[in-house]
Amino acid sequence: MFTFFRCCILPAIKLYWLGFRVLLGQLLSKTFKLPDMPKQEGKVAIVTGGGKGIGFEVTLHLAGLGAHVIIGGRDEQQGLDAIARIREVYREAKVEFQTLDLGSLQSVRHFVQSFKKRHLPLNILVNNAGIMLAPEGRTEDGFEKHFGVNYLGHFLLTWLLLDNLKQSGTSDCFSRVVNVSSSAHCIGDLKLSDLNSCEYYSAHAAYCRSKLALLLFSLQLQRVLRAGGAPVSSCAVDPGMVHTALYQHMWAPLRLAQGVIAQLLFWTPKEGAATVLYTSLSPALEGGRAEDYWANGRRQMTSPVTSDPQLQLSLWETSMQLLGLQ
Structure with a gap:
């Protein structure tokens, strides 16, 4: 009974308590406003989940600056609707949709193969798409969702x-990789022997674990890029508590309350996208300075576990093995 409480109930309590503290912090702080960014003509960006929420606002802004933006997502109609909305604002916007199901490694590989055949540059990669508190399930390749x-x-x-x-x-x-993580990383735990949550499943713990893993990957990627002298930077961003569809899998009573609270107190998708765009575009972060972990327009401290270079490397190597990469 104690193990069930520790593994399944406690993560939910921790996440909702964290959410309360984050929301309070947002209410007491000044919301970051994105300054004017330079034009992006000739540059190409990929935004996963760019058809809605924060991803849509990122795509809209990039397209407005002249970038050629490729939306990667599962829902083609949603992507096409997003393109239509963007072209209502920017008639000549260079924006397109390409199917990308991140829960299918075959789909990811097909997306990349199709992109490479076009011999386009790639200046900005925004890893934005995600799920939260989804019921227990497995991806096409057998991984926890x-x-x-x-x-x-x-x-x-x-x-x-x-x-x-x-x-x-x-x-x-520099080209830039921006990984949309979350403050939830700070209550996540990472057990390399049970990354698929086989021992005990908690949607709350699984979500926090995935965001911790994404942050660790972002930091390790930066170490690899810096060591190799590559003109690419990697950073992670916490967009804050934003009024999007991400909360659709919350417990029903909490979801009803959250809907009301979100309309009144959460940041808008445009406000949530501001730091993602800043780390993607700001000239002040040129030359590899767009790295580390960002929230509300500023570099932030991460949880102590993320600073462990051995954990970063171990997760990296484990992930490479899971994916069958060299």
């Missing part, structure tokens, strides 16, 4: 696109 979609799919996508990112970056204009 949060781990597979939020983390492992993005790991494979980034790895397969690294050559494109490196070739597109220069010493004075």
